[in-house]
Amino acid sequence: MNDQQRDFFRLIYPPADRPNIKIEESRFPVGDLSEMGIKFFHQETIKFPVGVRMKGTIIFKDGSKCEVEGDILRVDVDSTPAFTVVEFVKGIPMAKMLEEQRILIKKYKRGVELT
Secondary structure (H helix, E strand, O other), rough: OOOOOOOOEEEEEEEEHEEEEEOOOOOEEEEEEOOOEEEEEOOOOOOOOOOOOEEEEEEEOOEEEEEEEEEEEEEOOOOOEEEEEEEEEEEOOHHHHHHHHHHHHHHOOOOOOOO
């Protein structure tokens, strides 16, 4: 598998449509999401420990929620914005991923700037 191939389709969210992940009492914007992984943004002062299992709740723009659990794979506090990548052991159902994809395609038929 080369660097551009992935096991799961990934949704990259425009800033205005990003869901949040709630971890304990904090909420963080989601940059991209797949059935089995997430990249979320946070302040550079927050350093999630790599290798640790975490639990959270994805809160989508339509108000629906999905409980997730996974291992922290990467934390980059030198990027702007800082981000963390988690590989899920309990992820997002395929039906929800397809629903999110349909919503974004319908809203952005002509394209959108993702940064």
